[in-house]
């Protein structure tokens with residue numbers, strides 16, 4: 001796969017690559033380790049995260065994160081995301097998916113194996129529209145073996161549950177039954193973007209393009225009990241957006257679902273729409289009450305805070321260099337074939 005642009009940011013590389021139908025974007029990045037930017041009492045990580053200092057990532061042999069695009073642009077209307085600025089969502093091909101993973105791994109031929117390779121279908125696009133995501137996930141071991149041998153792979157499917165996708169249950173059922181529980185024996189994730197427990201606020205945030213909470217709850221009720229990590233209900237915690245723990249408990253079973261909270265990432269769209277998590281990058285205060293209330297309702301709660309290098313490096317969700325942005329931290333353009 002042809003690399004059109006390679007931007008080196010503090011925690012890895014952002015690649016613009018030539019796909020079968022146009023340009024795609026993928027990431028190869030490192031991770032600080034969960035002791036640095038995660039609070040999750042159910043995992044024994046009990047320290048409040050009052051901001052995360054920029055630092056060194058663990059070696060890629062310890063953990064490697066590859067994030068790829070499943071579509072060229074996106075047709076969802078999420079107001080916090082820059083990807084729709086790239087164009088409408090056209091599905092990436094099977095080869096596009098495989099090639100993005102291989103191209104990311106080939107950046108580091110010196111790394112012959114890793115204790116954990118996370119593959120996130122979360123750069124550009126809504127993966128539930130693209131059946132090639134499931135087909136490629138079934139083949140991931142075959143795809144990565146020439147590069148990192150039999151390393152552990154952990155694929156993660158993140159969806160905002162598009163209102164118009166009548167096949168959503170079918171796809172999520174296939175992901176959970178065949179892939180997460182069977183093929184990967186629990187070592188695969190499903191994350192559902194919730195963001196607010198108010199359907200009115202959700203309609204605003206997702207531009208009316210997501211299913212209602214009740215519809216999502218009905219889908220999750222019919223999914224199997226998860227093996228391994230529970231299904232994650234994701235909350236990008238915007239100021240004044242409602243997180244009603246009791247309401248969430250009525251809709252989602254804490255034995256099946258956990259809650260993951262992050263600050264809203266600082267995308268151009270967030271700036272334009274004035275959506276933010278005030279103080280959320282420096283202090284644990286915005287998360288404290290909601291964490292306590294969710295735990296009281298029986299949920300496992302994981303709070304992930306990126307460092308400024310990670311957020312300004314534009315490796316977090318909702319960013320896309322193809323939308324016309326560039327990192328706002330130190331970066332180096334290693335290759336640029338305009």
Ligand code: SF4
Nearest residue numbers: 074076078081083125
């Ligand atoms: S958050 Fe995901 S689904 Fe929403 S517009 Fe961005 S890429 Fe599309």
